[in-house]
Amino acid sequence: MRENDLLRLPLPTDNPLEPPVEWEQLRGRCPVATVELPSGDQATYLTRYDHVKALLADPRFTRPTAEDGAARIAPEGAGGPAADGTTTLALPDRGEPHLRWRRQVGKYFTAKRMTALRPRMARIAEDLVDDMVRSGQPADLKAGLGFPLPVHVICHILGVPAVDRNRFSHWSDAFLNVSRYTGDQTGSAYAEFAEYMSAHIAATRAAPGDDLISMVIRESEGEGQGLTDDELLGTAMGLLVAGHETTANMIGKMVAMLLADRTRWERLLADPALVRTAVDEALRFDANLGFGIRRYLTEDVEVDGELLPSGTTVVCSMPAANRDERVFADADDMVLSRSPNPHLTFGAGPHACLGQSLARTELQVTLEVLLRKLPTLQLDVPVDELKRVEGLLVGGLRTVPVRW
Amino acid sequence: MKVNVDQGRCCGAGQCVLIAPEVFDQRDEDGIVTLVEPSPAEGLQAAAREAAAVCPASAITIDGDQ
Numbered sequence: 001m002r003e004n005d006l007l008r009l010p011l012p013t014d015n016p017l018e019p020p021v022e023w024e025q026l027r028g029r030c031p032v033a034t035v036e037l038p039s040g041d042q043a044t045y046l047t048r049y050d051h052v053k054a055l056l057a058d059p060r061f062t063r064p065t066a067e068d069g070a071a072r073i074a075p076e077g078a079g080g081p082a083a084d085g086t087t088t089l090a091l092p093d094r095g096e097p098h099l100r101w102r103r104q105v106g107k108y109f110t111a112k113r114m115t116a117l118r119p120r121m122a123r124i125a126e127d128l129v130d131d132m133v134r135s136g137q138p139a140d141l142k143a144g145l146g147f148p149l150p151v152h153v154i155c156h157i158l159g160v161p162a163v164d165r166n167r168f169s170h171w172s173d174a175f176l177n178v179s180r181y182t183g184d185q186t187g188s189a190y191a192e193f194a195e196y197m198s199a200h201i202a203a204t205r206a207a208p209g210d211d212l213i214s215m216v217i218r219e220s221e222g223e224g225q226g227l228t229d230d231e232l233l234g235t236a237m238g239l240l241v242a243g244h245e246t247t248a249n250m251i252g253k254m255v256a257m258l259l260a261d262r263t264r265w266e267r268l269l270a271d272p273a274l275v276r277t278a279v280d281e282a283l284r285f286d287a288n289l290g291f292g293i294r295r296y297l298t299e300d301v302e303v304d305g306e307l308l309p310s311g312t313t314v315v316c317s318m319p320a321a322n323r324d325e326r327v328f329a330d331a332d333d334m335v336l337s338r339s340p341n342p343h344l345t346f347g348a349g350p351h352a353c354l355g356q357s358l359a360r361t362e363l364q365v366t367l368e369v370l371l372r373k374l375p376t377l378q379l380d381v382p383v384d385e386l387k388r389v390e391g392l393l394v395g396g397l398r399t400v401p402v403r404w
Numbered sequence: 405m406k407v408n409v410d411q412g413r414c415c416g417a418g419q420c421v422l423i424a425p426e427v428f429d430q431r432d433e434d435g436i437v438t439l440v441e442p443s444p445a446e447g448l449q450a451a452a453r454e455a456a457a458v459c460p461a462s463a464i465t466i467d468g469d470q
Contacts, residue, residue, distance in 0.1 A: 057461070103416065103434035110430040111421035276422075280458075340457030350415050352460040357418040 057349025089234030146251035154243030159211030249396025284343035
Protein backbone atom coordinates (compact mmCIF):
# COMPACT_ATOMS: atom_id res chain seq x y z
CA MET A 1 0.00 0.00 0.00
CA ARG A 2 2.83 2.30 0.91
CA GLU A 3 4.48 2.64 -2.52
CA ASN A 4 1.54 2.36 -4.87
CA ASP A 5 -1.33 3.95 -3.20
CA LEU A 6 -0.95 7.40 -1.69
CA LEU A 7 -3.87 7.98 0.64
CA ARG A 8 -5.30 11.46 0.98
CA LEU A 9 -6.66 12.74 4.27
CA PRO A 10 -9.41 13.03 5.26
CA LEU A 11 -10.42 9.49 4.31
CA PRO A 12 -13.98 9.34 2.94
CA THR A 13 -16.78 7.31 4.54
CA ASP A 14 -20.29 6.43 3.37
CA ASN A 15 -21.95 7.01 6.73
CA PRO A 16 -20.90 9.87 9.01
CA LEU A 17 -20.82 7.62 12.08
CA GLU A 18 -18.83 4.82 10.45
CA PRO A 19 -15.02 4.55 10.26
CA PRO A 20 -13.30 4.61 6.85
CA VAL A 21 -12.52 1.06 5.67
CA GLU A 22 -8.86 2.01 5.26
CA TRP A 23 -8.23 2.11 9.02
CA GLU A 24 -8.52 -1.61 9.48
CA GLN A 25 -6.35 -2.28 6.44
CA LEU A 26 -3.74 0.20 7.61
CA ARG A 27 -3.61 -1.18 11.15
CA GLY A 28 -3.20 -4.68 9.77
CA ARG A 29 -0.84 -4.18 6.84
CA CYS A 30 0.60 -0.68 6.91
CA PRO A 31 0.60 0.86 10.37
CA VAL A 32 3.25 3.37 9.25
CA ALA A 33 1.72 4.87 6.10
CA THR A 34 2.53 7.85 3.93
CA VAL A 35 -0.43 10.16 3.35
CA GLU A 36 -1.10 13.45 1.63
CA LEU A 37 -2.64 16.26 3.66
CA PRO A 38 -5.11 18.78 2.17
CA SER A 39 -2.16 21.17 1.79
CA GLY A 40 -0.47 18.74 -0.61
CA ASP A 41 2.30 18.10 1.92
CA GLN A 42 3.08 14.52 2.89
CA ALA A 43 3.09 13.06 6.38
CA THR A 44 3.38 9.73 8.12
CA TYR A 45 0.06 8.35 9.35
CA LEU A 46 -0.15 6.06 12.37
CA THR A 47 -3.25 3.97 13.07
CA ARG A 48 -2.27 1.29 15.63
CA TYR A 49 -3.07 1.84 19.30
CA ASP A 50 0.39 1.04 20.68
CA HIS A 51 2.14 3.31 18.17
CA VAL A 52 -0.22 6.22 18.66
CA LYS A 53 -0.16 5.99 22.44
CA ALA A 54 3.65 5.70 22.62
CA LEU A 55 4.15 8.58 20.21
CA LEU A 56 1.79 10.94 22.02
CA ALA A 57 3.83 10.48 25.21
CA ASP A 58 7.27 10.58 23.51
CA PRO A 59 9.12 13.91 23.98
CA ARG A 60 11.01 13.35 20.67
CA PHE A 61 7.72 14.03 18.91
CA THR A 62 6.99 17.70 19.48
CA ARG A 63 4.09 19.92 18.53
CA PRO A 64 4.87 21.50 15.18
CA THR A 65 5.54 25.23 15.14
CA ALA A 66 5.68 27.54 12.16
CA GLU A 67 9.49 27.48 12.25
CA ASP A 68 9.75 23.70 12.08
CA GLY A 69 8.80 23.50 8.43
CA ALA A 70 6.49 20.62 9.34
CA ALA A 71 3.91 19.37 6.84
CA ARG A 72 1.01 21.82 6.82
CA ILE A 73 -2.59 20.77 7.09
CA ALA A 74 -4.30 23.45 5.03
CA PRO A 75 -3.20 24.90 1.68
CA GLU A 76 -1.41 28.24 1.63
CA GLY A 77 -3.72 31.14 2.51
CA ALA A 78 -6.48 28.98 4.00
CA GLY A 79 -7.13 27.73 7.45
CA GLY A 80 -7.15 29.18 10.90
CA PRO A 81 -4.20 29.75 13.19
CA ALA A 82 -4.65 26.31 14.69
CA ALA A 83 -4.35 24.74 11.24
CA ASP A 84 -1.29 26.49 9.88
CA GLY A 85 0.51 27.08 13.17
CA THR A 86 1.49 30.61 12.13
CA THR A 87 -0.20 32.43 14.97
CA THR A 88 0.43 30.06 17.80
CA LEU A 89 -0.74 31.15 21.20
CA ALA A 90 2.08 32.27 23.46
CA LEU A 91 2.05 29.09 25.49
CA PRO A 92 5.06 26.98 26.39
CA ASP A 93 4.58 23.78 24.41
CA ARG A 94 7.36 21.51 25.58
CA GLY A 95 9.61 20.52 28.45
CA GLU A 96 9.71 22.09 31.89
CA PRO A 97 7.98 25.39 30.95
CA HIS A 98 5.05 23.43 29.51
CA LEU A 99 4.82 21.36 32.68
CA ARG A 100 4.82 24.52 34.80
CA TRP A 101 2.06 26.10 32.68
CA ARG A 102 0.02 22.94 32.72
CA ARG A 103 0.10 22.60 36.50
CA GLN A 104 -0.71 26.26 36.95
CA VAL A 105 -3.83 26.01 34.80
CA GLY A 106 -4.62 22.31 35.22
CA LYS A 107 -5.38 22.59 38.89
CA TYR A 108 -8.51 24.54 38.00
CA PHE A 109 -9.77 21.50 36.05
CA THR A 110 -9.47 18.87 38.76
CA ALA A 111 -12.13 16.18 38.87
CA LYS A 112 -13.36 17.53 42.22
CA ARG A 113 -13.85 21.04 40.86
CA MET A 114 -15.65 19.74 37.80
CA THR A 115 -17.86 17.50 39.95
CA ALA A 116 -18.73 20.59 42.00
CA LEU A 117 -19.96 22.23 38.76
CA ARG A 118 -22.44 19.39 38.14
CA PRO A 119 -25.53 21.08 39.63
CA ARG A 120 -24.88 24.21 37.56
CA MET A 121 -24.36 22.13 34.40
CA ALA A 122 -27.55 20.14 35.08
CA ARG A 123 -29.55 23.35 35.52
CA ILE A 124 -28.22 24.78 32.25
CA ALA A 125 -28.94 21.51 30.43
CA GLU A 126 -32.48 21.31 31.84
CA ASP A 127 -33.22 24.90 30.82
CA LEU A 128 -31.90 24.27 27.31
CA VAL A 129 -33.98 21.10 26.95
CA ASP A 130 -37.08 22.99 28.16
CA ASP A 131 -36.43 25.71 25.56
CA MET A 132 -35.99 23.09 22.85
CA VAL A 133 -39.26 21.38 23.81
CA ARG A 134 -41.09 24.73 23.87
CA SER A 135 -39.87 25.48 20.34
CA GLY A 136 -41.39 22.22 19.14
CA GLN A 137 -40.26 19.18 17.23
CA PRO A 138 -38.37 18.15 15.24
CA ALA A 139 -35.45 20.04 16.74
CA ASP A 140 -31.72 20.24 16.14
CA LEU A 141 -30.16 18.86 19.31
CA LYS A 142 -26.78 20.29 18.37
CA ALA A 143 -28.04 23.85 18.10
CA GLY A 144 -30.44 23.56 21.02
CA LEU A 145 -28.25 21.78 23.57
CA GLY A 146 -24.92 20.47 22.28
CA PHE A 147 -23.50 23.85 21.35
CA PRO A 148 -24.84 26.20 24.03
CA LEU A 149 -24.14 23.98 27.04
CA PRO A 150 -20.32 23.82 26.85
CA VAL A 151 -20.22 27.48 25.84
CA HIS A 152 -22.17 28.50 28.96
CA VAL A 153 -19.89 26.36 31.10
CA ILE A 154 -16.56 27.57 29.67
CA CYS A 155 -17.81 31.17 29.88
CA HIS A 156 -18.55 30.58 33.57
CA ILE A 157 -15.09 29.06 34.12
CA LEU A 158 -13.34 31.96 32.39
CA GLY A 159 -15.64 34.62 33.82
CA VAL A 160 -16.67 35.94 30.39
CA PRO A 161 -20.32 36.86 29.74
CA ALA A 162 -22.27 34.11 27.97
CA VAL A 163 -24.21 36.80 26.07
CA ASP A 164 -21.12 37.21 23.87
CA ARG A 165 -21.34 33.58 22.80
CA ASN A 166 -22.13 34.25 19.14
CA ARG A 167 -18.88 36.13 18.79
CA PHE A 168 -16.98 33.34 20.56
CA SER A 169 -18.51 30.79 18.23
CA HIS A 170 -17.33 32.69 15.19
CA TRP A 171 -13.82 33.17 16.56
CA SER A 172 -13.57 29.59 17.69
CA ASP A 173 -14.75 28.32 14.31
CA ALA A 174 -12.36 30.60 12.43
CA PHE A 175 -9.57 29.44 14.68
CA LEU A 176 -10.12 25.73 14.15
CA ASN A 177 -11.61 25.43 10.69
CA VAL A 178 -9.26 24.69 7.86
CA SER A 179 -11.45 25.10 4.85
CA ARG A 180 -14.30 27.54 5.42
CA TYR A 181 -12.46 30.85 5.68
CA THR A 182 -9.65 32.62 3.86
CA GLY A 183 -6.42 33.39 5.64
CA ASP A 184 -7.43 37.07 5.81
CA GLN A 185 -10.75 36.25 7.45
CA THR A 186 -9.15 34.02 10.05
CA GLY A 187 -6.46 36.63 10.64
CA SER A 188 -8.96 39.37 11.42
CA ALA A 189 -11.09 37.01 13.54
CA TYR A 190 -7.97 36.19 15.52
CA ALA A 191 -7.13 39.87 16.02
CA GLU A 192 -10.66 40.68 17.24
CA PHE A 193 -10.60 37.69 19.54
CA ALA A 194 -7.25 38.70 21.06
CA GLU A 195 -8.49 42.26 21.54
CA TYR A 196 -11.68 41.09 23.26
CA MET A 197 -9.80 38.75 25.57
CA SER A 198 -7.14 41.35 26.45
CA ALA A 199 -9.91 43.74 27.49
CA HIS A 200 -11.55 40.97 29.53
CA ILE A 201 -8.27 40.22 31.31
CA ALA A 202 -7.78 43.92 32.09
CA ALA A 203 -11.32 44.15 33.50
CA THR A 204 -10.76 41.00 35.57
CA ARG A 205 -7.53 42.45 36.96
CA ALA A 206 -9.51 45.50 38.13
CA ALA A 207 -12.31 43.44 39.68
CA PRO A 208 -11.34 39.81 40.24
CA GLY A 209 -13.89 37.08 40.98
CA ASP A 210 -13.55 33.35 41.57
CA ASP A 211 -13.10 32.31 37.93
CA LEU A 212 -9.97 30.75 36.39
CA ILE A 213 -8.55 34.00 35.02
CA SER A 214 -8.94 35.73 38.40
CA MET A 215 -7.21 32.79 40.06
CA VAL A 216 -4.27 32.83 37.65
CA ILE A 217 -3.94 36.61 37.98
CA ARG A 218 -3.90 36.36 41.78
CA GLU A 219 -1.22 33.69 41.69
CA SER A 220 0.87 35.55 39.14
CA GLU A 221 1.32 38.47 41.49
CA GLY A 222 3.84 36.52 43.63
CA GLU A 223 7.60 36.51 43.11
CA GLY A 224 8.40 35.13 39.70
CA GLN A 225 5.49 32.70 39.90
CA GLY A 226 2.56 32.27 37.61
CA LEU A 227 2.04 33.23 34.01
CA THR A 228 3.24 36.17 31.95
CA ASP A 229 0.61 38.47 30.44
CA ASP A 230 1.11 36.84 27.02
CA GLU A 231 0.71 33.39 28.53
CA LEU A 232 -2.45 34.47 30.31
CA LEU A 233 -3.93 35.79 27.05
CA GLY A 234 -2.94 32.59 25.23
CA THR A 235 -4.43 30.48 28.01
CA ALA A 236 -7.75 32.35 27.99
CA MET A 237 -8.04 32.20 24.19
CA GLY A 238 -6.92 28.58 24.04
CA LEU A 239 -9.38 27.44 26.71
CA LEU A 240 -12.29 29.29 25.15
CA VAL A 241 -11.61 27.57 21.82
CA ALA A 242 -10.84 24.21 23.40
CA GLY A 243 -14.04 24.37 25.47
CA HIS A 244 -16.17 25.15 22.44
CA GLU A 245 -16.34 22.97 19.37
CA THR A 246 -14.92 19.83 20.92
CA THR A 247 -17.54 19.05 23.57
CA ALA A 248 -20.29 20.77 21.57
CA ASN A 249 -19.73 18.42 18.65
CA MET A 250 -19.21 15.44 20.93
CA ILE A 251 -22.63 15.91 22.56
CA GLY A 252 -24.28 15.76 19.13
CA LYS A 253 -22.22 12.76 18.03
CA MET A 254 -22.77 10.90 21.30
CA VAL A 255 -26.54 11.29 21.11
CA ALA A 256 -26.55 10.36 17.40
CA MET A 257 -24.52 7.22 18.08
CA LEU A 258 -26.79 6.18 20.93
CA LEU A 259 -29.95 6.78 18.87
CA ALA A 260 -28.56 5.25 15.66
CA ASP A 261 -29.27 1.88 17.24
CA ARG A 262 -32.08 2.68 19.62
CA THR A 263 -31.51 -0.47 21.72
CA ARG A 264 -28.51 1.45 23.08
CA TRP A 265 -30.74 4.27 24.26
CA GLU A 266 -33.20 1.81 25.77
CA ARG A 267 -30.44 0.02 27.62
CA LEU A 268 -29.44 3.34 29.22
CA LEU A 269 -33.06 4.11 30.13
CA ALA A 270 -33.26 0.73 31.84
CA ASP A 271 -29.92 1.19 33.61
CA PRO A 272 -28.84 4.84 33.99
CA ALA A 273 -25.85 3.64 36.06
CA LEU A 274 -24.25 2.87 32.67
CA VAL A 275 -23.98 6.58 31.84
CA ARG A 276 -20.37 6.88 32.99
CA THR A 277 -19.02 3.97 30.91
CA ALA A 278 -21.37 4.80 28.02
CA VAL A 279 -19.86 8.29 27.74
CA ASP A 280 -16.33 6.92 27.50
CA GLU A 281 -17.50 4.32 25.01
CA ALA A 282 -19.00 7.08 22.87
CA LEU A 283 -15.65 8.88 23.06
CA ARG A 284 -13.86 5.71 21.95
CA PHE A 285 -16.37 4.78 19.27
CA ASP A 286 -16.47 8.20 17.60
CA ALA A 287 -15.07 7.69 14.10
CA ASN A 288 -15.57 11.36 13.26
CA LEU A 289 -13.15 12.83 15.75
CA GLY A 290 -11.33 15.01 13.28
CA PHE A 291 -8.05 15.13 11.59
CA GLY A 292 -5.79 13.54 14.18
CA ILE A 293 -2.90 15.05 16.09
CA ARG A 294 0.16 16.31 14.25
CA ARG A 295 3.61 15.76 15.71
CA TYR A 296 7.02 16.77 14.39
CA LEU A 297 10.11 14.63 14.76
CA THR A 298 13.24 16.33 16.10
CA GLU A 299 15.48 13.26 15.73
CA ASP A 300 15.46 9.89 13.96
CA VAL A 301 12.99 7.46 15.56
CA GLU A 302 12.08 3.89 14.74
CA VAL A 303 8.39 2.97 14.70
CA ASP A 304 7.36 -0.61 13.92
CA GLY A 305 10.84 -1.36 12.56
CA GLU A 306 10.68 1.57 10.18
CA LEU A 307 13.08 4.49 10.50
CA LEU A 308 11.35 7.86 10.58
CA PRO A 309 13.99 10.50 9.92
CA SER A 310 14.25 13.73 11.85
CA GLY A 311 11.99 16.31 10.19
CA THR A 312 9.15 13.87 9.60
CA THR A 313 5.63 15.09 10.35
CA VAL A 314 3.46 12.41 11.87
CA VAL A 315 -0.33 12.39 12.06
CA CYS A 316 -1.70 10.18 14.85
CA SER A 317 -5.19 8.87 14.22
CA MET A 318 -6.68 8.47 17.67
CA PRO A 319 -10.02 7.21 16.31
CA ALA A 320 -8.23 4.54 14.22
CA ALA A 321 -6.26 3.52 17.32
CA ASN A 322 -9.49 3.41 19.31
CA ARG A 323 -10.80 0.69 16.95
CA ASP A 324 -7.68 -1.48 17.33
CA GLU A 325 -8.81 -5.07 18.00
CA ARG A 326 -5.45 -5.79 19.62
CA VAL A 327 -6.56 -3.63 22.56
CA PHE A 328 -10.37 -3.46 22.44
CA ALA A 329 -12.42 -6.68 22.21
CA ASP A 330 -15.32 -6.24 19.77
CA ALA A 331 -13.79 -2.91 18.80
CA ASP A 332 -16.42 -2.24 16.14
CA ASP A 333 -19.29 -2.70 18.60
CA MET A 334 -20.46 0.04 20.93
CA VAL A 335 -20.29 -1.71 24.31
CA LEU A 336 -21.93 0.64 26.81
CA SER A 337 -20.49 -1.15 29.84
CA ARG A 338 -16.91 -1.36 28.51
CA SER A 339 -14.40 -1.26 31.37
CA PRO A 340 -11.58 -0.48 31.41
CA ASN A 341 -11.73 1.76 28.37
CA PRO A 342 -8.25 3.21 27.77
CA HIS A 343 -9.21 5.07 24.58
CA LEU A 344 -6.96 7.81 23.23
CA THR A 345 -9.58 10.42 22.38
CA PHE A 346 -8.08 12.83 24.92
CA GLY A 347 -4.53 11.93 23.93
CA ALA A 348 -1.97 10.49 26.34
CA GLY A 349 1.13 11.55 28.22
CA PRO A 350 2.12 15.10 29.15
CA HIS A 351 -0.16 16.72 26.54
CA ALA A 352 -3.28 14.70 27.38
CA CYS A 353 -6.34 16.93 27.27
CA LEU A 354 -6.34 19.31 30.20
CA GLY A 355 -10.12 19.63 30.16
CA GLN A 356 -11.01 15.96 30.07
CA SER A 357 -12.68 15.92 33.49
CA LEU A 358 -14.73 18.89 32.35
CA ALA A 359 -15.67 17.19 29.08
CA ARG A 360 -16.55 13.89 30.77
CA THR A 361 -18.66 15.64 33.39
CA GLU A 362 -20.52 17.72 30.77
CA LEU A 363 -21.19 14.65 28.63
CA GLN A 364 -22.39 12.61 31.61
CA VAL A 365 -24.66 15.39 32.88
CA THR A 366 -26.10 16.00 29.40
CA LEU A 367 -26.89 12.34 28.94
CA GLU A 368 -28.46 12.03 32.41
CA VAL A 369 -30.67 15.06 31.77
CA LEU A 370 -31.75 13.81 28.34
CA LEU A 371 -32.58 10.31 29.60
CA ARG A 372 -34.61 11.80 32.44
CA LYS A 373 -36.44 14.55 30.55
CA LEU A 374 -36.77 13.11 27.03
CA PRO A 375 -36.86 9.30 27.34
CA THR A 376 -38.72 9.04 24.01
CA LEU A 377 -35.92 10.80 22.13
CA GLN A 378 -35.21 9.50 18.62
CA LEU A 379 -33.39 10.59 15.47
CA ASP A 380 -35.65 12.39 13.00
CA VAL A 381 -33.66 11.31 9.93
CA PRO A 382 -32.05 8.05 8.81
CA VAL A 383 -28.47 7.82 10.07
CA ASP A 384 -26.98 8.03 6.59
CA GLU A 385 -28.62 11.43 6.08
CA LEU A 386 -26.59 12.95 8.89
CA LYS A 387 -23.91 15.23 7.46
CA ARG A 388 -20.40 15.83 8.73
CA VAL A 389 -19.20 19.38 9.35
CA GLU A 390 -16.69 20.79 6.88
CA GLY A 391 -13.19 21.26 8.17
CA LEU A 392 -10.87 18.78 9.67
CA LEU A 393 -9.56 19.69 13.08
CA VAL A 394 -12.66 18.97 15.13
CA GLY A 395 -15.11 16.49 13.66
CA GLY A 396 -18.82 16.84 14.16
CA LEU A 397 -22.26 16.57 12.61
CA ARG A 398 -23.81 19.64 11.00
CA THR A 399 -27.13 19.05 12.69
CA VAL A 400 -28.64 16.32 14.86
CA PRO A 401 -32.39 16.34 14.03
CA VAL A 402 -34.41 14.70 16.81
CA ARG A 403 -37.99 14.24 17.97
CA TRP A 404 -39.44 12.89 21.21
CA MET B 405 -4.03 -5.01 46.80
CA LYS B 406 -1.43 -2.24 47.01
CA VAL B 407 -1.86 0.87 44.85
CA ASN B 408 1.12 3.03 43.82
CA VAL B 409 1.12 6.40 42.11
CA ASP B 410 4.04 8.05 40.31
CA GLN B 411 3.44 11.76 40.76
CA GLY B 412 6.27 12.56 38.33
CA ARG B 413 4.37 10.93 35.46
CA CYS B 414 0.92 12.26 36.39
CA CYS B 415 -0.59 14.66 33.83
CA GLY B 416 -3.50 15.68 36.06
CA ALA B 417 -6.20 14.18 33.82
CA GLY B 418 -8.25 13.32 36.90
CA GLN B 419 -9.88 10.24 35.44
CA CYS B 420 -8.80 8.20 38.48
CA VAL B 421 -10.67 10.61 40.78
CA LEU B 422 -13.81 10.45 38.64
CA ILE B 423 -13.70 6.64 38.73
CA ALA B 424 -12.49 6.02 42.30
CA PRO B 425 -12.76 9.14 44.48
CA GLU B 426 -12.34 7.00 47.62
CA VAL B 427 -8.90 5.89 46.45
CA PHE B 428 -7.47 8.88 44.54
CA ASP B 429 -7.49 12.63 44.83
CA GLN B 430 -5.74 15.57 43.13
CA ARG B 431 -3.63 18.17 44.93
CA ASP B 432 -5.30 21.57 45.01
CA GLU B 433 -2.04 23.35 44.21
CA ASP B 434 -1.21 21.59 40.91
CA GLY B 435 -3.82 18.95 40.12
CA ILE B 436 -1.34 16.09 40.60
CA VAL B 437 -2.67 12.72 41.80
CA THR B 438 -2.49 11.79 45.48
CA LEU B 439 -3.26 8.45 47.07
CA VAL B 440 -6.08 8.52 49.61
CA GLU B 441 -6.29 4.77 50.16
CA PRO B 442 -3.17 2.74 49.28
CA SER B 443 -4.82 -0.58 50.26
CA PRO B 444 -8.41 -0.32 49.04
CA ALA B 445 -11.06 -2.57 50.54
CA GLU B 446 -12.49 -5.25 48.30
CA GLY B 447 -15.47 -3.14 47.24
CA LEU B 448 -13.14 -0.47 45.82
CA GLN B 449 -10.63 -2.72 44.08
CA ALA B 450 -12.41 -2.96 40.73
CA ALA B 451 -12.57 0.83 40.51
CA ALA B 452 -8.88 1.13 41.49
CA ARG B 453 -7.95 -1.38 38.79
CA GLU B 454 -10.02 0.49 36.21
CA ALA B 455 -8.36 3.78 37.17
CA ALA B 456 -4.92 2.22 36.75
CA ALA B 457 -5.84 0.72 33.39
CA VAL B 458 -7.10 3.97 31.88
CA CYS B 459 -4.55 6.44 33.31
CA PRO B 460 -3.36 8.37 30.23
CA ALA B 461 0.12 8.78 31.73
CA SER B 462 0.41 5.22 33.13
CA ALA B 463 1.11 6.82 36.51
CA ILE B 464 -0.90 4.29 38.56
CA THR B 465 0.33 0.74 39.20
CA ILE B 466 -1.11 -2.02 41.35
CA ASP B 467 0.88 -4.69 43.24
CA GLY B 468 -0.29 -7.91 44.77
CA ASP B 469 -3.39 -8.06 42.62
CA GLN B 470 -5.16 -11.39 42.28
